Amino acid sequence: MLIDSHCHLTKKFCPDVDQTLAQAKDAGVEKIITIGTTLEDSQEGIEIAQNHDGVYAAVGIHPEESCANWGKFEQLAQMPRVAAIGECGLDYKVGLPGQKEIFEKQIGIARKLNLPLSIHIRDAQDDLMKMDLAGTRGVFHCFSGDERYLNFILTKLPDFYISFAGNVTFKNASGLQQLAKLVPLERLLVETDSPFLAPHPLRGSQNTPANVKITVQFLADLKSISLEELSKITSKNAQILFGI
Ligand SMILES: [Zn+2]
Structure with missing residues (x-):
């Protein structure tokens, strides 16, 4: 079994x-x-999850977006199939002013509702390392950053996973590939982030959840284990984190 x-x-x-x-x-x-x-977008995602077996939803406000109604946000976050x-x-590449407050608000809601966080960090690792994530768990999606930051997550945030997307397979991603080798199997997740970041050799095309298999195979080769073994481990990790 594979999980995106x-x-x-x-x-x-x-x-x-x-x-x-x-x-x-x-x-x-x-x-x-x-x-x-x-x-x-979150509300539409919940509807898709409720109408399709095996699909679950996350409710969130991306750092490029803002939220006009936090009451509604909390209401959505408590709906069936929200994981x-x-x-x-x-x-810090494309996010809006005020994004830190919006992130903190969502950390607070995750803590209150005991839901895992799916966290997006780009060019902002130093500020992330200063934030209060106590009492939360989750995943750093589409991981990017340096080894110091990776080690911070691995040692200081033990309830967080590291997820790699198709960009780890790119020809010019040797730095990221070295970091992926350092992530213990029990902290590893895999994703597509589709429609973005189609893995090599599909780079540049519209990505789709089916392609998660390519990235799992790539990471399995990197870690010298079988596709079956890594599929099993990363699926189990996702099931534990999201309760799915
Ligand atoms: Zn995304």
């Missing part, structure tokens, strides 16, 4: 959800988490 722990199945990202899910099933992907980026809060985080 982070992708986007709502209409603006995925024009044909039924076809996408059928392809995923054919590739052995049995569970998928569709991640929210705004209130509306996480996210994506939320810090993005």
